[in-house]
Amino acid sequence: MRQVGIFGKRKSGKSALMYALTRQKIIQDAAFSAMEISGVTRVMLVDTVGVDVEDSTAEKSAQSVEVALMLITDDSFELELAWISKLKKAGSSVIVVISQADKFADGGESLAAAVKEVSGLKTLCVSSQTGAGVAELDEEINRRLAER
Ligand SMILES: Nc1nc2c(ncn2[C@@H]2O[C@H](COP(=O)(O)OP(=O)(O)OP(=O)(O)O)[C@@H](O)[C@H]2O)c(=O)[nH]1
Ligand SMILES: [Mg+2]
Numbered sequence: 001m002r003q004v005g006i007f008g009k010r011k012s013g014k015s016a017l018m019y020a021l022t023r024q025k026i027i028q029d030a031a032f033s034a035m036e037i038s039g040v041t042r043v044m045l046v047d048t049v050g051v052d053v054e055d056s057t058a059e060k061s062a063q064s065v066e067v068a069l070m071l072i073t074d075d076s077f078e079l080e081l082a083w084i085s086k087l088k089k090a091g092s093s094v095i096v097v098i099s100q101a102d103k104f105a106d107g108g109e110s111l112a113a114a115v116k117e118v119s120g121l122k123t124l125c126v127s128s129q130t131g132a133g134v135a136e137l138d139e140e141i142n143r144r145l146a147e148r
Contacts, residue, residue, distance in 0.1 A: 008071030
């Protein structure tokens with residue numbers, strides 16, 4: 001099955017994001033069940049161990065995912081940038097996610113701009129708690145999968 005991996009430091013909100021994305025999908029499927037059946041793509045969301053954990057098993061997941069979500073929650077994101085290189089080298093399409101965006105006064109926009117500037121990657125602000133940005137992220141994931 002096609003895999004989408006969720007990467008980030010410990011407590012960056014990986015598991016919460018996995019549930020938010022899953023919930024979104026279930027709601028959509030309920031509302032548009034007739035439309036979804038014919039064009040359904042089955043995707044496995046892969047939750048990983050923090051990239052800041054020693055001997056992280058995320059290393060293994062990085063080899064098998066087609067699309068990788070790299071979560072960033074604050075302005076020290078050197079480790080995440082190193083992982084982005086690693087994921088790209090392994091052939092994954094990387095989407096940067098400013099996670100827990102509800103915690104920022106500006107919704108994470110200034111951090112997103114800073115990350116985008118150095119990484120050159122599409123960066124989306126998402127809150128699993130309020131649901132802000134979840135639908136946009138879901139769309140972007142599907143776009144990336146369709147492109148491959
Ligand atoms: N305010 C806010 N808190 C969040 C959000 N997402 C997660 N959290 C909180 O952040 C903490 C960590 O969330 P998790 O989803 O468990 O993070 P994780 O990256 O899976 O953590 P580990 O598996 O331990 O590495 C929990 O207390 C969550 O309630 C969010 O969008 N907004
Ligand atoms: Mg977790």
